[in-house]
Amino acid sequence: MDKSNVFADLADDCAEFDRLLATLDADDWARPTPAPDWEIRHQIAHLSAVFRMAAVAASEPEAFRALAARLGDDFDANVAVALSRYLDGGTAALRGRWREEWTTAVEELAGVPADQVVPWLVRPLPASVLAAAGMMELFAHGQDVADALGRTPERTDRIWHVVDFAVRTWDFGYLSRGLTPPREGLRYELTAPSGEVWAHGAQDAELIEGPAVDFCLLVTRRRHRDDLGLRATGADADHWLDIAQAYRGPAGPGRRPGQFAAGATEAPGDAGRRR
Secondary structure, three states, rough: OOOOHHHHHHHHHHHHHHHHHOOOOOOHHHHEEOOOOOOOOHHHHHHHHHHHHHHHHHHHHHHHHHHHOOOOOOOHHHHHHHHHHHOOOHHHHHHHHHHHHHHHHHHHHOOOOOEEEOOOOOEEEEEEHHHHHHHHHHHHHHHHHHHOOOOOOOHHHHHHHHHHHHHHHHHHHHOOOOHHHHHOOOOOEEOOOOOOEEOOOOOOOOEEEEEEHHHHHHHOOOOOOOOOOOOOOOHHHHHHHHOOOOOOOOOOOOOOOOOOOOOOOOOOOOOOOOO
């Protein structure tokens, strides 16, 4: 796999997800997803808002900083305001806005010089890392949409970027809970959809191993660790499987063990409106 062009891979993931949205009828947009009170349309509105923020960060840094400064401390309130800008025009308009936001974001992020960073909510990031964060968001909320529809997404080795982003942010689960991360990081040995093994971290570190797709489901908190084929060697690694997340903000309790074991979607059960 060519891992060098995250922008092209982000565009491919967005286009693939858009093809899924093209199959929805009017009633499907109101299907409940595993996030309480969120229908499919809320998931798309959220993704649209995130991609718009990324485009502004890449193209108008000062405007983004002003936007970020206006955000309050109420996480749910901030999310609700962002969603409201996309939910009033009906589903056809919503899909159009989604397509506009992701295409603009990819274009603007790809245009940032490699030696520059762009502002973001936690800290400034290279545009390539922010694009990988966008792939993580799409993986997570796209999974919610797939669960609502009773479908299983076909994952590709493009999830390498999600894995890499989660390894970079391995301490987020500790920080979001007010915990001190271990002094030493972990090692990850993950099997890609193609069968390739992706390794990150020091050889002598405590180990996380298993399918890369399961790893992505864990760090986006879309499945409980008990329902995944991930294994830990060492106490710190085992604890990390309980708290892993690739995003800052409230973790929520995540999914319940066995919630999707029979392939059925249960709308209640995830904590927090966003996650």
